[in-house]
Amino acid sequence: MNTLNIIIKELKQLVRDKKSNAIMILLPIVLIFILSKAFSGNFGQTLKLGDVSVLYTMNAEESLEQSFEMFMETINKELGIQFVEASKKKEGLKAVKDVKYACYIMIEENEIEIYKNERYNFSANLVESMVRSFAKRYDALNEIAKSNPQAIEAILSDETMNFTEIKSLDGKRSPSSLDYYAVTMLTLFLLYSSLTGYSSIKSEQYLRTQYRIFASPVKKHEYLTGKIIGDLSISLLQAMCVFIFGKYLLNANWGSDIPTVLLVVLAECIMTVSLGACTAVLFQKGETGIAVINIAIPVMAFLGGGYVPLSQTGDAINKLSVISPLKWTNEAIFKVIYNNDYSSVPIAIGISIGIAAIAIMLTAIKTGKEKSI
Amino acid sequence: MSIVRIENVTKKYGNIVAVNDLSLSIEEGEIFGLLGPNGAGKSTLINMITSLITIDEGNIYIKDANTKSNANLTKSFTGIVPQDIAIYEDLTCLENVKFFAGLYGLRGKELKSKAMEALEFTGLADKAKDFPKGFSGGMKRRLNIACAIAHNPEIIIMDEPTVGIDPQSRNHILQSVKELNRRGCTVIYTSHYMEEVEELCSRIAIIDYGKVIALGTKQELKSIVKHKNEVWVTVKNNIDKIVQEELKEIPGVTDVEIYENTVMVYSMHESENLESIIAYFTSKGLGILQIESKVPDLETVFLTLTGRKLRD
Numbered sequence: 306m307n308t309l310n311i312i313i314k315e316l317k318q319l320v321r322d323k324k325s326n327a328i329m330i331l332l333p334i335v336l337i338f339i340l341s342k343a344f345s346g347n348f349g350q351t352l353k354l355g356d357v358s359v360l361y362t363m364n365a366e367e368s369l370e371q372s373f374e375m376f377m378e379t380i381n382k383e384l385g386i387q388f389v390e391a392s393k394k395k396e397g398l399k400a401v402k403d404v405k406y407a408c409y410i411m412i413e414e415n416e417i418e419i420y421k422n423e424r425y426n427f428s429a430n431l432v433e434s435m436v437r438s439f440a441k442r443y444d445a446l447n448e449i450a451k452s453n454p455q456a457i458e459a460i461l462s463d464e465t466m467n468f469t470e471i472k473s474l475d476g477k478r479s480p481s482s483l484d485y486y487a488v489t490m491l492t493l494f495l496l497y498s499s500l501t502g503y504s505s506i507k508s509e510q511y512l513r514t515q516y517r518i519f520a521s522p523v524k525k526h527e528y529l530t531g532k533i534i535g536d537l538s539i540s541l542l543q544a545m546c547v548f549i550f551g552k553y554l555l556n557a558n559w560g561s562d563i564p565t566v567l568l569v570v571l572a573e574c575i576m577t578v579s580l581g582a583c584t585a586v587l588f589q590k591g592e593t594g595i596a597v598i599n600i601a602i603p604v605m606a607f608l609g610g611g612y613v614p615l616s617q618t619g620d621a622i623n624k625l626s627v628i629s630p631l632k633w634t635n636e637a638i639f640k641v642i643y644n645n646d647y648s649s650v651p652i653a654i655g656i657s658i659g660i661a662a663i664a665i666m667l668t669a670i671k672t673g674k675e676k677s678i
Numbered sequence: 679m680s681i682v683r684i685e686n687v688t689k690k691y692g693n694i695v696a697v698n699d700l701s702l703s704i705e706e707g708e709i710f711g712l713l714g715p716n717g718a719g720k721s722t723l724i725n726m727i728t729s730l731i732t733i734d735e736g737n738i739y740i741k742d743a744n745t746k747s748n749a750n751l752t753k754s755f756t757g758i759v760p761q762d763i764a765i766y767e768d769l770t771c772l773e774n775v776k777f778f779a780g781l782y783g784l785r786g787k788e789l790k791s792k793a794m795e796a797l798e799f800t801g802l803a804d805k806a807k808d809f810p811k812g813f814s815g816g817m818k819r820r821l822n823i824a825c826a827i828a829h830n831p832e833i834i835i836m837d838e839p840t841v842g843i844d845p846q847s848r849n850h851i852l853q854s855v856k857e858l859n860r861r862g863c864t865v866i867y868t869s870h871y872m873e874e875v876e877e878l879c880s881r882i883a884i885i886d887y888g889k890v891i892a893l894g895t896k897q898e899l900k901s902i903v904k905h906k907n908e909v910w911v912t913v914k915n916n917i918d919k920i921v922q923e924e925l926k927e928i929p930g931v932t933d934v935e936i937y938e939n940t941v942m943v944y945s946m947h948e949s950e951n952l953e954s955i956i957a958y959f960t961s962k963g964l965g966i967l968q969i970e971s972k973v974p975d976l977e978t979v980f981l982t983l984t985g986r987k988l989r990d
């Protein structure tokens with residue numbers, strides 16, 4: 306009950322803070338607009354599929370080799386992707402490292418392995434997802450071949466259909482600058498929700514109202530839960546405004562699985578609000594806490610591809626980017642939208658929730674300590 | 679019956695002993711005053727009564743419940759008016775009071791009517807829907823009180839509730855403290871203004887360096903200095919011409935103290951030596967700015983006990 310009481314109070318205050326709401330809603334929208342116009346040349350064209358070429362080595366057993374040849378032919382015909390055979394694995398790996406090819410596919414006996422550069426390499430991801438669906442189909446064929454060899458003919462003739470399906474998704478396979486910034490500005494501004502968490506705790510200290518709250522029979526966990534849920538709600542509302550604007554007014558591509566994408570966004574928001582609250586209790590002096598947040602956000606945002614796609618930055622930054630939770634969030638969202646690839650979703654959510662849990666624990670330990678009263 | 683019992687309580691901050699082995703009993707239905715200069719340890723003591731800080735040594739009981747082991751219960755008996763104004767400027771007066779009263783379990787219609795009552799009581803009913811942003815210091819202080827009393831606590835603790843306000847608001851607050859007490863509230867009132875404590879409190883503890891240095895009704899406390907007559911002479915300049923020994927030779931004079939350009943001359947009761955004292959100052963050719971004959975008050979008590987003034 307006390308928690309609810311605190312949530313309601315928090316929401317009243319946050320909704321009334323018109324200035325913050327305006328900044329958190331309008332600024333990302335304006336930036337989506339400006340950045341997508343300014344950088345429209347850097348997106349789209351560079352990812353024309355006709356330019357994409359893939360390196361491979363073939364040492365497979367005969368049936369796989371035959372099927373894969375057929376697969377490559379189809380892809381080449383339908384999408385214009387070039388397949389180039391390399392002589393050795395070493396050569397393939399080096400080419401991928403030098404970003405000469407979108408990816409390198411190694412076909413050995415009855416296994417297929419794909420090597421790609423660790424970047425937002427949309428064309429590589431596209432090839433990967435097609436190879437995956439090929440492999441699935443091939444496995445199924447093998448099973449059937451064992452039990453009912455006659456059925457193979459029918460299914461093989463069906464095979465091309467499978468890849469044209471993928472092709473039909475292709476129109477949206479690489480993000481335009483609008484698609485890109487609609488996502489990254491939303492996730493970037495969610496980082497600023499840490500300021501909401503921060504000031505909601507700090508202001509209770511400054512106003513001395515925290516003194517009053519702790520003199521009443523409210524439990525610490527009720528207080529913190531109320532605060533965090535209140536801040537979370539308002540931050541999500543702000544993010545939803547940005548989302549709706551981008552998706553429905555600007556027609557940015559948010560993919561077909563909105564719930565999963567929003568789940569990743571929710572996890573990020575829980576993390577930033579908790580981190581903000583944690584910063585507030587860790588730094589007694591207000592200016593220090595604010596400075597920490599204001600330095601951390603741009604760094605994390607840059608490393609997370611918030612301003613410039615990571616595929617356009619150097620190798621060193623790409624290596625460093627793993628420390629930015631935003632990188633994982635953005636990567637997971639883009640993979641879901643453009644490749645139907647969910648592999649990064651649990652990583653992104655896990656990182657966000659893990660950091661949030663640590664932050665909340667620290668906040669709980671530090672809250673109500675005598676110095677803060 | 680003692681409603682609050684403080685037993686041998688000590689609180690240290692590093693080398694500072696903020697509260698030093700202090701014991702007190704506060705009786706149900708009284709207005710109990712904690713009088714002491716800034717830094718005496720009044721707020722520290724109150725923070726321990728309300729379980730806001732831990733007690734290093736000793737125990738505090740509210741209605742026989744230990745504040746250490748039963749904090750949520752003992753907190754529910756009290757309402758606190760903090761020394762610093764603690765209100766939200768972006769919530770209306772009514773929302774402020776409702777929020778804080780809600781933390782003590784009041785809900786719905788009852789919450790609203792109790793909150794309105796508290797606003798009426800503090801003279802802010804017509805401001806219920808206003809935001810306290812533009813309020814004067816006095817109005818904020820009154821709202822600060824309203825937020826502490828809406829849940830009808832049995833014990834109201836006020837930590838310097840009149841600091842920095844106009845005389846009219848101060849008077850309003852003093853009257854409301856009396857009224858709360860008439861309605862059955864036990865009040866613990868801290869201040870470094872001896873006039874307030876003298877006007878309000880049935881019993882007073884004078885606190886200095888974390889210790890109770892005197893305790894009793896105001897008559898009892900003043901009897902400590904009953905034998906004293908006190909004349910304060912303020913001079914224009916040349917205060918160094920005054921020789922304390924010479925003044926002490928005047929019949930009846932027991933003690934002389936000099937504080938800035940004021941000379942405080944203490945005499946036996948009914949000495950009738952005022953003329954001789956004035957004569958001394960004129961003989962030295964010192965320009966007298968002001969002469970005050972002091973009736974003994976709590977300030978005198980404090981001065982006598984500690985050799986210092988309550989307010990410096």
Ligand SMILES: Nc1ncnc2c1ncn2[C@@H]1O[C@H](COP(=O)(O)OP(=O)(O)O)[C@@H](O)[C@H]1O
Nearest residue numbers: 691694696714715716717718719720721722723
């Ligand atoms: N959180 C704290 N840390 C260090 N010293 C403190 C703290 N709180 C109070 N003190 C010290 O304890 C003493 C008593 O302070 P306080 O209880 O605020 O006095 P009062 O309320 O009577 O003015 C002072 O010397 C003050 O400096």
Ligand SMILES: [Mg+2]
Nearest residue numbers: 720721761838
């Ligand atoms: Mg104090």
